[in-house]
Amino acid sequence: MIELFFPEAAQLVIEDVQMLGEKLYTYARGRSVTAKCPVCQTQSDKTHSRYQRHPQDLPCFGFRVQLHIIVRRFFCQNDRCGRLTFAETFPELLGYKARRTQRLSRQQLTVAFAVSGESGRCLLSSLAMPLSGDSLIRDIRRAPGEKMVTPRVLGIDDWAQRRGHTYGTILVDLESRQPVDLLNSREAEDVTAWLKQHPGVEIISRDRGHDYAKAASDGAPTAQQVADRWHLLKNLREAVATMLSHQPAALAAAAEVDEGEEVGNGDTKDIEGGQTTVTAESIEAISASVQQPTTKAERDQAARHARRQARFEMIKQLHKKGYSNRAIGRHLGMSPRTVRKCIEADVCPQYSTGRVRPSKLTPWLPYLEERWQAGYTNANQLWREIEAQGFAGSRGLVSRWAAKERKLLPQSTQYVANNRGKCAPN
Ligand SMILES: [Zn+2]
Structure with a gap:
């Protein structure tokens, strides 16, 4: 009867089942009297030794199940084979050196994907399939991913690895609403390369920045580019505000x-x-x-x-x-x-237009302006230069200054400067 629970090509013979505490111990051995050498594929019936494996299995009637399998080691009887001995395997049931049966691992992985590490640990504990949260996360990482199909409608936007510091690019299939890839940079060249490796995108939804527009034009020239909903509303709000202010x-x-x-x-x-x-x-x-x-x-x-x-x-x-x-x-x-x-007051209080409060950057402005005029518009590089000279402020301070300066450049040169400067958020 208990063998009904081991339909895996009947590789095991169940010899005994015992209930000890809250655990069901199932004693088993391999059914076949011979085994195949994994190197030369020759069948052998000459036993070298035996040892035990104790993998966890799926629970039964709410009890945890532990298998005790007696595994035989065989001599390879092929004189020309380099392998002297080999152990019998149960590939349908148990992986190499695995401490859990394959069917138990599958159930645990399903739970891990549904509720993730720590929640999965709590749930599995009450389902009599205990596993640590770390192991569940490890299982998720090892699980083979589904083969990615190039999306027809692709969304491209920034993605913050460390907000305010490091940004990458997130690519989302807008029809299935699933992220399809994360790139470690938001450089136009990297996005272009991705688009060239994944031909077939028909519509690209992007922000208003130049980088993604250029990447889309270079990487998928036939795709239609559209502004995403958030940026459309942003455009509209700004246009209405400007119109009303007049x-x-x-x-x-x-x-x-x-x-x-x-x-x-x-x-x-x-x-x-x-x-x-x-x-x-x-x-x-x-x-x-x-x-x-x-x-x-x-x-x-x-x-x-x-x-x-x-x-x-x-x-x-x-x-x-x-x-x-x-x-x-x-x-x-x-x-x-x-x-x-x-x-x-006698007259309407006015705020002076150029209310410039001194900042940590103020003493460095003459130097920065000189470098800017000389064509050095990379905010990061400028920050490194003045930091080496003793500037104690943040990189963001220099980035914001550079962004303001960049707005003053003629429209035609803004893109080049943006590309070099790399500090405009969009
Ligand atoms: Zn062999």
Whole structure:
């Protein structure tokens, strides 16, 4: 009856089964009287010696099962074979030197893949198939991976090995939503090489950076490149923010419509809706009075200035009408303290544009600028140079400075600089 549990080509004869404590001990020996030499394939029936193996097996009725197998060692009877002796094997049941049967290992591996190391250890312990978490992880690492099929729709993005320090590239099959590969670098050449080794990608979803665009063009020239959803939304948000920053009057008008809903919270004297008609006109007047800006940065700055000035005038007007600082603050979404500062000031407080706070990098700026002008735009290299001279700041400080400088370069040279500099996140 117990032999029903050993259907593996009936290689074993079960001789005894004993229950000791919580464990079922199964004593067995090889069924065949001969065995084949693994070198010359000659059958031999001349026994040299016997020894025991004690592998764990699948549990039975909730009890752990341990096999005691008597294994015979045979003489090779082929005079021309270099092997003198060999042991009989049970390849269907037990691997070479294995301490677990193959069927037990398969079950444990299934659990390891489902719940991973430590959770797997707890689960397997209660299933009478105990194994340490480390062994489960080792099994996962040894398990042969599924053969990767080149995805039709491929997603490419950065992947942080150590966030802020080391980045690689993650490649994801966007149809099965499974990662297909991790590259240790995000260099365009490495991604290009991968794409050339895996032809057949039809659509590549990527970020807005130049590196992956170049890699996709070089490695899979026939594939269609699309921006991924996150970057599309980022593009949209930035475009809307830029557009709205140029329409201060429209923003103020929209804010006025909402006034009736926002005020009236029961302070001693709240602001009634529709009374503060100063905003739209004043913003337009302010915008018109400011010298016409030319660059985008100047236009943005002028818009911000106009918004601050209009708000300042509104605070003054409401204060004159007798509203409390708190009511004004609630109405405009400012703290009462900021409202008080505005009321006490004669002119609208402005922040100087070039508020440069001294940093650890400040003393090194002349040197860096000189090197930059000479064409050395690799932030890492620059950091190493000044570090050797005594700079105690981080590599990121230099990277951020370089990124700012790079934005000032003409569009056509930005890509080259980006490639050399390697510090733009996208
Ligand atoms: Zn042999």
